[in-house]
Amino acid sequence: MSSEIAPPVSVDAGDPPAVKIDGVAKSFSGTVALEPVWLKIRRGEFLTLLGPSGCGKTTLLNLIAGFLEADAGELFIGDELVTQVPPHKREIGIVFQNYALFPHMNVAQNVAYGLRTRRVSRAETRQRVREALDLVKLGDFADRRPRQLSGGQQQRVALARALVIRPRVLLLDEPFSALDRNLRTAMQVELKEIQSRLGLTTVFVTHDQSEALSMSDRIAVMSRGRIRQIGSPSEIYDRPQSRFVSTFVGDANLFAADLLGRDAGAASLDVGGTRTSLATYQDECPAPGPVTLVVRPEQCALTAAGEPGTVPATVALSVYQGSYAELYLDCPAAEGGRAMLRVPASEALAAGTTVGIRLPDTGPAVFAREDEGAAA
Amino acid sequence: MKKSLTDHILDCTGRIVIALILAFVLLPFVVVATASLNDSAILSFPPKSISLRWYANVFEYRDFGEGLVNSLKVAAIGAAIAVVAGAGFAYVLDRYDFAFKATLNGILMSSLVIPNFTIGLGLLILSAAAALPRSIWLVVTVHVIIVLPFVVRSVYVSLRNFEKRYEQAAESLGGTPGHVLLTITLPLLMPGLVSGALFAAILSFNEFTASLFVVNQSTQTLPVAMYNYVREYADPTLAAMSVIYVAVVAAALLVVHKIFRLEKVLNVE
Numbered sequence: 001m002s003s004e005i006a007p008p009v010s011v012d013a014g015d016p017p018a019v020k021i022d023g024v025a026k027s028f029s030g031t032v033a034l035e036p037v038w039l040k041i042r043r044g045e046f047l048t049l050l051g052p053s054g055c056g057k058t059t060l061l062n063l064i065a066g067f068l069e070a071d072a073g074e075l076f077i078g079d080e081l082v083t084q085v086p087p088h089k090r091e092i093g094i095v096f097q098n099y100a101l102f103p104h105m106n107v108a109q110n111v112a113y114g115l116r117t118r119r120v121s122r123a124e125t126r127q128r129v130r131e132a133l134d135l136v137k138l139g140d141f142a143d144r145r146p147r148q149l150s151g152g153q154q155q156r157v158a159l160a161r162a163l164v165i166r167p168r169v170l171l172l173d174e175p176f177s178a179l180d181r182n183l184r185t186a187m188q189v190e191l192k193e194i195q196s197r198l199g200l201t202t203v204f205v206t207h208d209q210s211e212a213l214s215m216s217d218r219i220a221v222m223s224r225g226r227i228r229q230i231g232s233p234s235e236i237y238d239r240p241q242s243r244f245v246s247t248f249v250g251d252a253n254l255f256a257a258d259l260l261g262r263d264a265g266a267a268s269l270d271v272g273g274t275r276t277s278l279a280t281y282q283d284e285c286p287a288p289g290p291v292t293l294v295v296r297p298e299q300c301a302l303t304a305a306g307e308p309g310t311v312p313a314t315v316a317l318s319v320y321q322g323s324y325a326e327l328y329l330d331c332p333a334a335e336g337g338r339a340m341l342r343v344p345a346s347e348a349l350a351a352g353t354t355v356g357i358r359l360p361d362t363g364p365a366v367f368a369r370e371d372e373g374a375a376a
Numbered sequence: 377m378k379k380s381l382t383d384h385i386l387d388c389t390g391r392i393v394i395a396l397i398l399a400f401v402l403l404p405f406v407v408v409a410t411a412s413l414n415d416s417a418i419l420s421f422p423p424k425s426i427s428l429r430w431y432a433n434v435f436e437y438r439d440f441g442e443g444l445v446n447s448l449k450v451a452a453i454g455a456a457i458a459v460v461a462g463a464g465f466a467y468v469l470d471r472y473d474f475a476f477k478a479t480l481n482g483i484l485m486s487s488l489v490i491p492n493f494t495i496g497l498g499l500l501i502l503s504a505a506a507a508l509p510r511s512i513w514l515v516v517t518v519h520v521i522i523v524l525p526f527v528v529r530s531v532y533v534s535l536r537n538f539e540k541r542y543e544q545a546a547e548s549l550g551g552t553p554g555h556v557l558l559t560i561t562l563p564l565l566m567p568g569l570v571s572g573a574l575f576a577a578i579l580s581f582n583e584f585t586a587s588l589f590v591v592n593q594s595t596q597t598l599p600v601a602m603y604n605y606v607r608e609y610a611d612p613t614l615a616a617m618s619v620i621y622v623a624v625v626a627a628a629l630l631v632v633h634k635i636f637r638l639e640k641v642l643n644v645e
């Protein structure tokens with residue numbers, strides 16, 4: 001799938017991947033947590049594993065870190081085969097959601113832990129701890145205990161502790177989900193800055209699609225122990241390859257439609273009685289028959305009721321969002337009878353107004369109805 | 377909020393029941409404490425005149441002093457052995473899978489259902505058969521057997537609740553399993569181990585039934601010395617002893633509690 005995305009600038013075409021996951025799989029007493037996965041993580045890349053809770057993200061991360069032993073497959077870090085290498089020899093930095101700072105050590109001792117295990121000299125340790133704490137803007141907190149710090153500060157200490165050992169790969173498991181929204185945004189920016197400054201290969205786990213879209217070089221969307229699609233954020237958002245990906249990443253309006261045929265790249269559709277023809281980005285279209293048409297809210301336009309070629313709908317609710325309003329529409333042609341559009345706040349319509357939804361002539365995707373069963 | 381009549385009745389009944397339970401639990405101690413102040417040499421209740429002479433007697437009676445020293449020795453050594461062995465066993469139970477794991481666990485826990493006198497009797501027969509001297513080590517052995525299951529349980533529970541992310545973080549930072557155990561796991565489990573040791577020491581200090589079988593005059597523990605005393609004399613000395621006993625154990629608990637509070641203040645958790 002879509003391996004043609006431009007690699008990050010620092011990457012040589014001939015470089016071996018920073019991490020190569022070759023058919024790695026994991027079950028827990030018969031229950032599959034991770035189906036066999038193949039994945040190459042590029043040097044310096046920020047790769048996000050995105051998926052709903054329980055889809056196997058942490059399992060995959062624990063396999064990379066060596067906390068779990070794979071049932072099958074092989075794992076390479078750089079060109080070293082590490083499948084059998086214990087975690088303490090993998091030189092991987094890891095940051096957990098609950099920080100896991102050692103409560104019986106102060107901030108400086110926490111950060112120095114990985115240097116002490118490496119028998120780095122005292123002078124160098126002091127120097128590197130200071131640099132790492134400066135990097136996360138906690139230079140003045142070296143003597144504090146973890147409990148005396150806020151969640152955001154604790155997470156920055158955890159980051160410094162992982163970075164100070166100059167890891168080959170940095171792994172982060174939902175590191176910001178315990179933080180409130182403003183702090184989370186600030187930390188996202190900070191991490192992204194540090195990561196690109198150091199050119200650090202990073203695997204970031206989240207279930208938050210907007211976090212994934214805003215931070216990643218590439219996103220691997222997972223569900224039910226499988227990677228469903230890998231690509232750049234825009235590729236994932238603009239060209240989802242399955243109904244699951246299109247609905248999990250970003251908002252989507254789903255219309256129950258009949259695919260009548262396809263010629264010259266344009267699919268002709270019957271959307272609840274409205275005939276329309278549109279070009280999809282898909283290389284393969286489903287066979288004619290019942291399909292789901294996936295349209296992003298911003299791809300739809302609102303028209304007066306009864307305009308030819310539009311899908312009829314009625315405004316059910318208008319939700320003010322500051323710069324824009326979300327219009328929730330009763331729309332018989334939409335799955336679940338509901339569609340959503342965004343309009344400038346000044347153009348919000350009162351509930352009960354009948355309108356038409358104009359579908360775009362290019363951009364959306366159609367998926368066979370069978371695919372719906374695979375949605376997790 | 378307005379309460380209905382039934383709520384009121386339930387409320388009152390609840391308070392009365394709690395008061396009764398408290399009284400029931402504390403009653404023996406209150407009776408004994410009162411009796412210890414009785415001036416006369418019979419264990420009568422309530423006392424007619426007040427005196428502290430039985431407290432003096434506690435300190436003068438030589439068997440009590442020797443018994444106390446023996447008891448403290450046995451409790452300290454026994455608790456130390458039980459915590460090291462129990463913690464090690466609990467760690468293995470928590471972290472490793474091996475053949476007969478369940479069986480081994482079962483055998484260890486079974487001493488919970490084997491009565492103390494059986495353990496004492498067993499060791500008595502064994503030591504006689506092996507012609508072992510009735511030394512203090514025999515008493516220690518019996519006490520370790522008795523307290524070990526409790527220690528294993530309590531350490532096992534702390535290990536189950538232990539946040540494994542700490543160890544994972546330490547391992548990812550290059551800590552070998554042994555180094556992680558020493559620098560992370562053990563320090564963080566320390567409160568659990570200390571309270572396990574204290575629990576073991578108190579159990580051992582109170583143990584009577586099994587000790588009765590394996591002690592001799594020179595190794596008798598305090599409870600055995602008290603039992604021997606009461607077989608000969610029926611004066612309030614033992615009542616005074618009870619009060620001292622409770623005061624000492626309560627003081628020990630208080631000290632430990634203070635230490636842990638101190639750790640909280642120091643943010644050691």
Ligand SMILES: Nc1ncnc2c1ncn2[C@@H]1O[C@H](COP(=O)(O)OP(=O)(O)O)[C@@H](O)[C@H]1O
Nearest residue numbers: 028032033051052053054055056057058059060
């Ligand atoms: N140690 C374990 N024992 C048994 N099942 C587990 C264990 N760890 C994870 N699982 C199961 O594996 C699946 C994937 O879990 P996980 O990787 O933690 O998901 P995610 O991180 O995406 O939320 C879940 O169904 C979870 O219940």
Ligand SMILES: [Mg+2]
Nearest residue numbers: 054057058059
């Ligand atoms: Mg997880």
